[in-house]
Amino acid sequence: MRRLIRAASALGLLAGAVHGLQVDFTSDDSIKQAASTVAYGLLKYYTGNNTGDTPGNLPDPYFWWEAGAMFGTMVDYWFLTGDESYVEVTKQALVHQAGDDQDYMPTNQTRTMGNDDQGFWAMAAMSAAENNFPNPPADQPQWLALAQAVFNEYVDRWDPETCNGGLRWQVFTFNNGYNYKNSISNGCFFNIAARLARYTGNQTYADWAEKVWDWMEEVGFIDEDFNVFDGAGVEAGCTEFSKPQWTYNAGIFLHGAAVMYNVYNASLGMDNGIGGGNDTASEVWAQRTQGMMRRTVDFFYNGTGVPTEHSCEPFNQCNIDQQSFKGYLMRWMTGTALMAPFTFDTLMPLVQSAAAAAALQCSGSPPADQFRGDPGTACGFKWTQGAVFDGQVGVGEQMSALSAIQYTLVKKAEVGGQDKVPVTANSGGTSIGNVNAGASTESKIPTPKPISTAERVAAGFATTAMLFSVLGGSFFVMKD
DSSP states (O other), X not given: OHHHHHHHHHHHHHHTGGGOOOOOTTOXXXXXXXXXXXXXXXXXXXXXXXXXXXXXXXXXXXXXXXXXXXXXXXXXXXXXXXXXXTHHHHHHHHHHTTTTTTSSOOGGGGGGOBHHHHHHHHHHXXXXXXXXXXXXXXXXXXXXXXXXXXXXXXXXXOOTTSTTSOOOSBSSTTSTTTTEEEHHHHHHHHHHHHHHHXXXXXXXXXXXHHHHHXXXXXXXXXXXXXXXXXXXXXXTTSOSEEOOOOHHHHHHHHHXXXXXXXXXXXXXXXXXXSOXXXXXXXXXXXXXXXXHHHHHIIIIITTSSSOOOTTTGGGTOOOTTGGGHHHHHHXXXXXXXXXXXXXXXXXXXXXXXXXXXXXXXXXXXXXXXTOOSSTTOEEOSOGGGTTSOOOOOSHHHHHHHHHHHHGGGOOOGGGTGGGXXXXXXXXXXXXXXXXXXXXXXXXXXXXXXXXXXXXXHHHHHHHHHHHXXXXXXXXXXXXX
16 A cells, blocks of 8 residues: 555656645645655665664764654654554664663764763653554563663763753763753753653652753753753853754753643543642643743744744754754644643644645755655755745755654544543553663773783884884984
8 A cells, every 4th residue: 555655646746846745734644645755755864774784873964863863753653644664664773772781872872972862762762652662572672661761871860060950961071062961961851751750650750850840940941931042061050051942942841841731630531640630730830831832832933833943044054953853843742732732722733834834845856865755755944935945855854844744643632633642551551661771880981991911012112113213214304
């Protein structure tokens, strides 16, 4: 069936490529067909399933974290469309990149390992647990346990010695950015903690979600108007902010706040052991969700119905990472609508208007070395340009368009949308957890092995030989 859909889609799009993807957003079949076309183009960027390549990795110039984000998107693609075409490759990637310690810290990523990088893979695993994505074999890492492992390591890295708390951006001291605390790393911690609280019913996760949010407000990364700033250096006590606001920072805290509202609101039928029906906590998180929603919509949509990455997009300065951010905003706005139903009528029309604009940008036919999907279906970055293709293509652009389109399949509960609500351990979730995952006493910071006597002697001979060579060369130069 997928081949027939692909053929029909390609013919239709070739006939009217300048107009972008033709999607009837009142028809689930039309949305699924469009999502299938965009997903096909997205996965054509992936090389990890090629012979000799590493499962889970995207080729240069994409960083490791974006591959985790992509496979999180593909988990949701399967869940929303029912298309099983990419289940095995997604499962292979999520398992392989878990690493030897099953905590999304593979040794080949040590040089650039950030808390946010690890977090995007953990959130993909969390989505797999919440969506009942097919579980790995019992002898392989399990989705819930993977998310718990990263949570536990975040707890160990919480740093009250500087800025009175928070996670640093980078994990290891030798990486650039170790002295910077940023919103997205702490957003990953907050989001994962909130979702683990909802899924497991363990109060500890809810307490940590509260602690991270409180610290974000205390340090000023979230201000009283619910602006979310990028971060600050620890040398000045996190007082000198980097002020850019990014869609993914706003989105990750918006969604986490909505999950916490869901945890505490008895009317949503939660039976998670945390105490659904705590009216005070429910009201606090409702206010936080409302505030985050209002500011996110006002700032990034600015009354247009289409989001813009204001800190870089108007100036054509968005880097490869930033070109993917709007897709996560679509994911988290939709997740918010599901977790806090009072937001649905505000957020989902905005997801749909963004999806319509993104579909119009899926009209490019760049050279094959830039895009190997169906001709006329490469997706651009600037959704505000309508059907005038902007010429920017890549994983971020394609993934963001896919996200916007596929999340319009989410409906209100009263019109049959209740089957799209993420499950919990008490409502059909099957993933196996491990509360002690990631709790290792061994340092993950690589240390050089001791130098033997023989190696010291050899190094001495090599140094002496080099010294004589330099002196000899200098002699001949001076002689001339």
